[in-house]
Amino acid sequence: MNLNYVEFNENRSFIGRIPYGEDLYEFLTTFVQDKSIKAGQISAIGAVTRAKVGFYDQHNHRYIEREFDKHLEIASLTGNISILDDKPLVHAHILVSDDEGGSYGGHLLKGTQVFLCEFIIKEFIPEKELVRSKDEITKLNIWEMDEA
């Protein structure tokens, strides 16, 4: 079994809120780029006025997009930060819940509009830069890591 990993130390930590009307994915991206956070972890809860998530089609290697055009709670948001094309990239998955508790999830896409969101972001200083590049098997941009 190959253990592909890097060790890291933690650096700056941020807690904040995203105002009404912002795009959730774009806000997080702007935040980490503004703060030059090249590696890290994201967690958030809150509510949105609409959501858009992706499901990766593992056969055809493209994201199927699903829109939920209704008010929803952000029941969970889990993400990480690394480098793609020399810029900080946010990769986050989200679960949203409707007024009956019904839950929908997937890869967070642009098009998810914030009602109110509370986030925690921790910056990592990895022993080796966390850079994404195209993987031949999955056709996704995955972390370059030595196989240990």
Next chain:
Amino acid sequence: MNLNYVEFNENRSFIGRIPYGEDLYEFLTTFVQDKSIKAGQISAIGAVTRAKVGFYDQHNHRYIEREFDKHLEIASLTGNISILDDKPLVHAHILVSDDEGGSYGGHLLKGTQVFLCEFIIKEFIPEKELVRSKDEITKLNIWEMDEA
């Protein structure tokens, strides 16, 4: 874009379990108040004998409550700690799953009874106290933060 945030350092960290029969929200609240944790992060997994969650009605500015009167796994619990009315307040969202895997989520309310729960709580020392007050747009108690 306004980036409303504060930086923080971490302080004490706690890992623990919540016994059978406790109210999940009340236990977490008692814990953070007992330990005087004024800012922080909560994560938990476990199981409950019943759950009660809220969905914020964004038009009418009140929580719609949903009860799930059955045994459920806590598939995810994500929360934060800050100050409301001079006391530590827990704000947590939860996802629960039933015996077929079906998942329901929302804002954690009193009325969620623990079967067994394992939690991790990290205390933050923010550069500026994390205090909630009423927001005119959402009618929710949101963090007072300077717009940067």
Next chain:
Amino acid sequence: MNLNYVEFNENRSFIGRIPYGEDLYEFLTTFVQDKSIKAGQISAIGAVTRAKVGFYDQHNHRYIEREFDKHLEIASLTGNISILDDKPLVHAHILVSDDEGGSYGGHLLKGTQVFLCEFIIKEFIPEKELVRSKDEITKLNIWEMDEA
């Protein structure tokens, strides 16, 4: 109310990816045993080619197993690490989402096959070792903790 907990400090932190085809639970277990991580926290996102989760039957004290034999996103994975029978044990709950966003959750079991997974693991150094033993009430292996 009994507050059953231990305080801990953080030690090593790891960020990594799990390759295509690995069993998610077995990989995480191998990783923490290989690194001798005796206490800690796990978070992950990604995708799987199939999933298997458990629901704890609180009356009959056994896990009901549910298999989802389709491609799914890992919308959330939350877990902890502690000691059972002198070895590091992974306890994780997962939420997976299908191509329509529909979400299913439960206790992560062997039988969940990775398409690609990105994980973050933090090692804890608790003030007292985090050891599981059989609990009479729930029949689960729970942490031995003094009641405070």
